[in-house]
Amino acid sequence: MPLILTEEQTMLQEAADGFLADNAPIAHLRKLRDDRDPDGVSRDLWRAFGEMGFAGVVIPEAQGGLGLGAVEAGVIAESLGRTLTPSPFMGSSILSAKVLTDAGSEAQQSWLPRIAAGEAILSLAVDEGAKHAPSRIATRAERSGNGFRLNGAKGFVLDGHVADALIVVARADEGLTLFLVDPKSAGVEIERTAMVDSHNAARVTLTNVAVDADAVVGEVGGGEPVLEASLSLGRACAASTLTGAGDQAFKITLDYLRTRKQFGKLIGEFQALQHRAAHLFTELELARAATLGALQAIDAGREDAGLAASVAKAKAGRVAELAVQEAVQMHGGVGMTDEFDVGLFMKRVRVLNELLGDVGFHAEQLARRQGF
Structure with missing residues (x-):
């Protein structure tokens, strides 16, 4: 298939x-940050996202998507x-929507039209360390009556502090299991995490949280393939966001090279900077193709879709990091000041590289698949 x-x-x-x-340029992020907005995300913008159809991009038409x-x-993720833009798109429209579409009951899938309309925010709670x-989930789901009790802690839960529902990954005796949990349930504690890129995540602590059997998404012990499909889609979309951030940082840098003068010449005329810009352009195109x-x-x-997502996430992560580093260096000292946007891109790329696995994690995934 052509890579276009x-x-x-x-x-x-x-x-x-x-x-x-x-509607949401970089000035939107700056305003949320500088105003110390308690949510760190605009519900009005999320509803507008729904009106445009973006929030329901992978949700079936029968469910309002x-x-x-x-x-x-990936196209929308790259634009973000x-x-x-701080947005619940990754946590709600990608990770959670994929889980509910693939394995949710009829009652659980009633969340999908609300996500598609930008009326609800859902979060997938996976990571713990x-x-x-x-593969190292420690959160436990113990049977209790006709349901379960959940105990554990989650970190880096995207938009978890404003979530209307949580999809919690826990380990039952039968194996990995997904649970749809009301964040207002007794025993659920949520703390917003202040992240360096001014985007949103939360820590979620579960202490004897009682859920009914109908809270199970899919089958008890059958959560691994459902989770892996969601994570693969999320990783590929994270690679798209990394590519978008890296490409925009590159464009900002090109504009600077074309206007900044040093020693009476535009710095873009210096061959050394031209070579670095050309190298970065080719790397960005490779990352876009892999993604x-x-x-x-x-x-x-395809059976190797998860592997392809790992390749894309690793490649896009390395290239986006190169792009923001080059952007800061070519801007000189002003590149690290808050007045210039390139520093914001550097912070965002740093967080995105950790989201759903950094380069080292995906390199290990590839090595294991190759038998190393």
Whole structure:
């Protein structure tokens, strides 16, 4: 399959770029940060996201969504990377929507139209330690009456402090299990995490949280394949966001090279900087190709889709990091001041690299699949 967007996907990209540029530019992030907004995210913007159809991009049409695929989700995720917009898109429209679409009961899937409309925010609570490690879940689900009691702690729960519902990954005797949990339930404590990129996450502590059997998403002990499918889509979309952030940082840098003068010449005329810019351009194109390939693999249902998502996340992470480092260096000392946007991109890329597994995590995934 060609590694290019179709005409329809290109139109979606233009619509997303235009909407975010008009309604949620980088100034939107700065205002939320500087005003110390208690939510750190705009519910009005999220509803507008729903009105545009973006919030329901992968949700089936029968549930109020657009019923599109991973590539289209990646297109929107890349646009979010360009503007650094704080949004529940990843936690709700990608990770949680994928879980509920694949394995949710009829009652649980009633959340999907609300997500698609931008009326509800859901969060997938997976990680527990300093690093992404879904194979080492310690949160326990003990049987109690006709339900379960959950005990454990989660970190890096995207938008968990404003979530209307949580999908909690826990380990029961039968194996990994997913639970739909009301964040207002007794025993649930949620603390907002102040992240360096001014985006939103939370720590969630579960202490003897009682849930009924109908809170189980899918089957007891059958959560691993459902979780892995959601994480693969999330990783590919995170790679798209990284690509968008890296590409926008590169464009900002190019504009600076074309206008900043040193020793009576535009600094973009210096051959050394031209070489670095050319190298970065080729790396960004490779990252974009790897990411689109992973999204297409997910849509095609290929067996190696998870592996392709790991390749994309690792490649996009390295390239985006290179892009923001080059941006700061080519701007000189002013690149680290808050007045210039490139510093914000550096912070965002740093957080995105940790989200759903850093380069080291995905390199290990690839090595294990190759038998090392």
